[in-house]
Amino acid sequence: MESCRLSFIGRKMSTKTIQTESRKNTRGYGAVTIYETLRDEILSLTLQPSELIDEASLAKRFGVSRSPVREALVRLVSESLLQTLPNKGTIVAPLRIEEFPQYVDALDLIQRTVTRLAARNRNATDLQRIRDAQNRFARCVEQGDALGMILVNRDFHIEIAKAGKNHHLVQIYRRLLDDGRRSLRLYFKSYNDSLPSEMNDNHERMIDAIDAQDLDLAERLAREHTTEMQQRFLDYLGARQTADITVSA
Amino acid sequence: MESCRLSFIGRKMSTKTIQTESRKNTRGYGAVTIYETLRDEILSLTLQPSELIDEASLAKRFGVSRSPVREALVRLVSESLLQTLPNKGTIVAPLRIEEFPQYVDALDLIQRTVTRLAARNRNATDLQRIRDAQNRFARCVEQGDALGMILVNRDFHIEIAKAGKNHHLVQIYRRLLDDGRRSLRLYFKSYNDSLPSEMNDNHERMIDAIDAQDLDLAERLAREHTTEMQQRFLDYLGARQTADITVSA
DNA sequence: TGTATGCAGATTGTCGGCAATTTTCCGTAT
DNA sequence: ATACGGAAAATTGCCGACAATCTGCATACA
The missing domain is CATH 1.20.120.530 (GntR ligand-binding domain-like)
Structure with a gap:
């Protein structure tokens, strides 16, 4: 994927994770997976503009801790696809x-x-x-x-x-x-x-x-x-x- | 600052942190400060292209833990100013x-x-x-x-x-x-x-x-x-x- | 001598937890 | 009925630690 190349260079696949679904569970792909999933959901309007999301729910949904979730959110914020409301939550960027x-x-x-x-x-x-x-x-x-x-x-x-x-x-x-x-x-x-x-x-x-x-x-x-x-x-x-x-x- | 508005909306200053230098120590500005500092050092060539940096050193330098450092690095990577080498380190984007x-x-x-x-x-x-x-x-x-x-x-x-x-x-x-x-x-x-x-x-x-x-x-x-x-x-x-x-x- | 192997060091990716801050809600007084 | 105050809830920002993975080197072996 494009975004993969953006943040990871020369990552090698370990031999035991040939299957597509288990590859995503490999160390280093947690944040990337969340980033790509959320990005796609935002751009396809699955997540509606101005919708409020929070880190804890996302962590539970993806079955990981808040750290990789935060990393994905930070990236999306820096692409103006999300906006952070301090101590309140994060909203999908409004469609102007x-x-x-x-x-x-x-x-x-x-x-x-x-x-x-x-x-x-x-x-x-x-x-x-x-x-x-x-x-x-x-x-x-x-x-x-x-x-x-x-x-x-x-x-x-x-x-x-x-x-x-x-x-x-x-x-x-x-x-x-x-x-x-x-x-x-x-x-x-x-x-x-x-x-x-x-x-x-x-x-x-x-x-x-x-x-x-x-x-x-x-x-x-x-x-x-x-x-x-x-x-x-x-x-x-x-x-x-x-x-x-x-x-x- | 511009980058502030990117990630924080409507943050209010607490009344006790009027002074400029203490404002930066306020909760929520750790990652932003590191981001702005590193960004400026990269663009002013204080940090040289292709130079290797690591999270632990930066954490020690800024007197914080690795979390805000990582947040800053993730933002800089998404702006193509840094490149991450998995499990190895992060380099300043080469000047091509x-x-x-x-x-x-x-x-x-x-x-x-x-x-x-x-x-x-x-x-x-x-x-x-x-x-x-x-x-x-x-x-x-x-x-x-x-x-x-x-x-x-x-x-x-x-x-x-x-x-x-x-x-x-x-x-x-x-x-x-x-x-x-x-x-x-x-x-x-x-x-x-x-x-x-x-x-x-x-x-x-x-x-x-x-x-x-x-x-x-x-x-x-x-x-x-x-x-x-x-x-x-x-x-x-x-x-x-x-x-x-x-x-x- | 060249190659494979295993061990130690270094660095990142992830986790659970704590504290600060804001928001919300409810009780109270006017 | 409405404004005000304070406590509780919710959420993020940050921390320290652990494990997975990669690198480099020394060592054993063909």
Whole structure:
């Protein structure tokens, strides 16, 4: 996992913990497991924004002491996914819907940049990785797996960013995409997890532009992608369920 | 402090700890103090890149147990300022000089963007804050305070970014500027901490452009600022101390 | 001589407990 | 009915200790 590499370098697996589930019980993976689980629950809205959580409950839930729980919480706080209320508890970072326009502006800028860079600097390996991600995405669409689709869509775009060969921008982009996961989840939920399939074509065209090293087209497609996402989200926010019902005076 | 707000919300000072130094000894500030101290030492190169540190020594140095030390280290690891070697120790993140071109590219993009946004969205309060920072910067130049100059220069640019009114971009920009502090420190050290004063004029012109809402000029000046920094750094890397010495065959 | 093995030292990861601080709730007086 | 005061509950911040794991070195063995 990505977060693993962030905090542990060169950790070797002991030979007796080949099985996936027992690996997580190995010393050194307690805090990481909790971190990853909580992070995913926050971004998938399983834990609701502003929800209050406390260390003791989490310790009991994961069957460990408070130390690894605290480590996970500290990391999540430093990523602005949690906020600590001293001597009171910890809350999931509120979802500030009023910041959505700012978010779209920032995402658009970075997305255009990394996609353009990808068109310029991609090599054969990059293209293969991007296509792999796109194939996984298509499979999620087929199976109607909304959660998987959100995740793989993120991977797809990050692979593109990596092809741009600018580590700083990849990190910035990854963070922005993750920040948006909660809004995106909200949007999909509103459609009962049914999926728009146009995104598939959009992805394919983007791959072609990157392959052909058409910088301007790649950037334009990246912008379209953001704009479409924004429009869908605005439609969701503007949807009215009772517009055709007459209220008698 | 900024980092305080990240992890603590609404903490009230108890009445008996008005004095600055005793405030740091108050419960809840142990980890924060260590975090801020270490962070500053890393970014100012007091702690050298790739230097190995261990929790026990830090605990002894700060006169606390390992718990608050660990909390500080976890935060620094999640900011990529430290790297953990499991069961072995923790090292200061290596300074990868080969990533400098990537860094400049990213900084240029974001700096141009936030400065342009500032010219568009600034109000009277923003301008006042920017001018305050610039005054503090000028004072550092007068006094020949190199370390202060680096810090206040950062504050100056962050105030500009804030005037752009995009929280995501401010956060991205802040992180990029901090990432560059170590390289910048390296550069100033090479000049025995003597200071180039042209930056003052550059800042003044930037303020004027933002005040006049000249978007293109502001962006151009921002780019110049980055380019100048890059050129100075390259000059430093290319500087030869023995070019005029003849070696007899 | 080269390689495997085991022991000692060092460092981290985790645990249970205690104290400080805040919040909450209840009784009391106005 | 409401404001005020104090005790109890809840929660975090910190501590000291223990165990697991890794490193390095000395030693035994082929």
